[in-house]
Amino acid sequence: MTTMYATPQDAEDAFYDAFEDADLERMRSVWADDDSVTCIHPMSPAIMGQKAVMESWQYILGSDAKMGVTIRHGQWIEHGDLAIHILEQQVTQGAAGQPPMPPMVATNIYRRTDQGWRLLVHHASPPPPPLQSDMPIPPASS
Amino acid sequence: MTTMYATPQDAEDAFYDAFEDADLERMRSVWADDDSVTCIHPMSPAIMGQKAVMESWQYILGSDAKMGVTIRHGQWIEHGDLAIHILEQQVTQGAAGQPPMPPMVATNIYRRTDQGWRLLVHHASPPPPPLQSDMPIPPASS
Numbered sequence: 573m574t575t576m577y578a579t580p581q582d583a584e585d586a587f588y589d590a591f592e593d594a595d596l597e598r599m600r601s602v603w604a605d606d607d608s609v610t611c612i613h614p615m616s617p618a619i620m621g622q623k624a625v626m627e628s629w630q631y632i633l634g635s636d637a638k639m640g641v642t643i644r645h646g647q648w649i650e651h652g653d654l655a656i657h658i659l660e661q662q663v664t665q666g667a668a669g670q671p672p673m674p675p676m677v678a679t680n681i682y683r684r685t686d687q688g689w690r691l692l693v694h695h696a697s698p699p700p701p702p703l704q705s706d707m708p709i710p711p712a713s714s
Numbered sequence: 715m716t717t718m719y720a721t722p723q724d725a726e727d728a729f730y731d732a733f734e735d736a737d738l739e740r741m742r743s744v745w746a747d748d749d750s751v752t753c754i755h756p757m758s759p760a761i762m763g764q765k766a767v768m769e770s771w772q773y774i775l776g777s778d779a780k781m782g783v784t785i786r787h788g789q790w791i792e793h794g795d796l797a798i799h800i801l802e803q804q805v806t807q808g809a810a811g812q813p814p815m816p817p818m819v820a821t822n823i824y825r826r827t828d829q830g831w832r833l834l835v836h837h838a839s840p841p842p843p844p845l846q847s848d849m850p851i852p853p854a855s856s
Contacts, residue, residue, distance in 0.1 A: 693800070
């Protein structure tokens, strides 16, 4: 049965629920089923196409580490059949009490398809600990 | 005078030319002039709004380091008035002969506006040296 997500936010909720629950089938239901989908895991090259993207999630979700994720929304841009969400995702991993990783910045792009809203692009990248980048970093401002 | 970019690629070419030439005015001409624009520099938090984004570029382009950039296109998704380009950008910095930084993955999102195609989102993140990530990284595949 095909899961229909009525809004980009419904698809996003399902994406992060699938991540937390290590639910590969739910993760599969979130992504558009075509060759244009692209996933950039934190500090990893771009993976393109639904098949390769799902293989990467099978690898990640198959890990023994129990992961949780907390979201803080930044920018929402909706325009026609595309929706762009920029957010911080704070991933916790392993036993309770373990310090969380630094928040990652993610750009999620959704498209309205015949099967409802689906994830087209997920690009996640961590901010660094201070003074570890070799690019000039501007002062944080917003 | 307002510069009109007829295609997303024209805007992208101007973006990287402005980066290489440290040309702040050309950089300004590339971005949409509104509060929804968002720029995520490599390993940096999201910067939102045209004013803050331009301040960050003023900081970067004001650096003494002469930077060059080579682009390798990955995914191009155009849908209505939005265009999404995913690419690798290899930045070279400083004196000739200095080894280049590892290629960064960038997601660039353009929108067709009354002033032509403009950059709406730039999200750049570096892939790591091997074995330095604390996320499970899937094997590179495409």
